[in-house]
Amino acid sequence: MTKTLSDAEIYALADLMADARDNARSVPKLTIQHPNMNLDDAYAVQNELRRRLVAAGEKVIGWKAGLTSKNKMVQMGLALPTIGFLTDKMALVEGPKVSLKGLIHPKVESEIAFVTKSELRGPDCTEHDVLAATDFVCAALEVIDSRFVDFKFDGPSVVADNSSSARYIPGARARYPADVDLRTIGVVLERNGEIAAMGAAADVMGHPARAIAMVVNVMASLGLSLPAGSFVMSGAVTAAVSIKPGDVVVSRFLEFGDISVKFVD
Numbered sequence: 001m002t003k004t005l006s007d008a009e010i011y012a013l014a015d016l017m018a019d020a021r022d023n024a025r026s027v028p029k030l031t032i033q034h035p036n037m038n039l040d041d042a043y044a045v046q047n048e049l050r051r052r053l054v055a056a057g058e059k060v061i062g063w064k065a066g067l068t069s070k071n072k073m074v075q076m077g078l079a080l081p082t083i084g085f086l087t088d089k090m091a092l093v094e095g096p097k098v099s100l101k102g103l104i105h106p107k108v109e110s111e112i113a114f115v116t117k118s119e120l121r122g123p124d125c126t127e128h129d130v131l132a133a134t135d136f137v138c139a140a141l142e143v144i145d146s147r148f149v150d151f152k153f154d155g156p157s158v159v160a161d162n163s164s165s166a167r168y169i170p171g172a173r174a175r176y177p178a179d180v181d182l183r184t185i186g187v188v189l190e191r192n193g194e195i196a197a198m199g200a201a202a203d204v205m206g207h208p209a210r211a212i213a214m215v216v217n218v219m220a221s222l223g224l225s226l227p228a229g230s231f232v233m234s235g236a237v238t239a240a241v242s243i244k245p246g247d248v249v250v251s252r253f254l255e256f257g258d259i260s261v262k263f264v265d
């Protein structure tokens with residue numbers, strides 16, 4: 001695949017997506033204006049968004065996989081695993097006052113995150129390479145937010161929107177990957193005391209480490225490797241759950257403990 005958009009068009013789309021994010025204003029999906037836009041174009045927009053945030057002082061601390069579970073693919077009607085970058089500014093801390101300020105229509109997702117101890121480089125990265133390079137695994141609660149109207153998008157649009165990345169809350173209990181079976185670990189996601197979703201981590205590509213290998217292999221196609229010390233989320237195990245200020249969310253992963261938050265304005 002090669003790009004169909006000019007550099008000027010890529011910059012204009014990065015302007016549009018950055019403005020939608022910064023002003024919490026949703027926009028129509030990009031393929032309405034650019035029907036031939038492909039994934040190379042979309043990752044070029046994502047790269048430009050990343051370049052601008054880094055130039056503004058944010059640090060890329062890791063990456064995420066998106067749409068890696070059957071549950072998410074069915075929910076979004078899109079069977080295309082994607083990647084996005086994470087910066088230090090997107091991180092939030094578990095607690096009773098987690099702000100949703102600046103978000104349009106946030107949803108939460110229960111995920112397993114990997115923290116790496118050596119560099120990973122595609123394009124042939126496997127689940128085994130990922131496990132060998134993993135320092136520890138922990139839970140994460142991702143808060144996604146699409147910059148598209150009604151949370152509706154296609155593959156190129158969501159990639160250009162950094163795979164709906166907005167915020168993430170790392171869990172506090174770290175485990176060595178060899179000490180847990182990452183396929184059979186189950187999660188219960190509660191909102192306001194009721195079960196909103198539940199599932200087992202094998203729904204993420206059969207094994208969440210495969211989602212990390214996917215991230216590394218897509219990064220290789222962008223000319224990037226994954227540095228040691230990266231925090232990488234493997235994608236939501238269950239369907240995402242909508243939230244609003246006032247909601248209390250508890251994500252309970254066997255082996256990783258709970259992440260409890262109360263969302264506020």
Ligand code: OOG
Pocket residue numbers: 064065066067068069072076109142144146158163164165234235236
């Ligand atoms: C795209 C991002 C999906 C995940 O974990 O699957 C994602 C979306 O559904 O908005 O972060």
Ligand code: MG
Pocket residue numbers: 064065066109111142144233235236
């Ligand atoms: Mg996610």
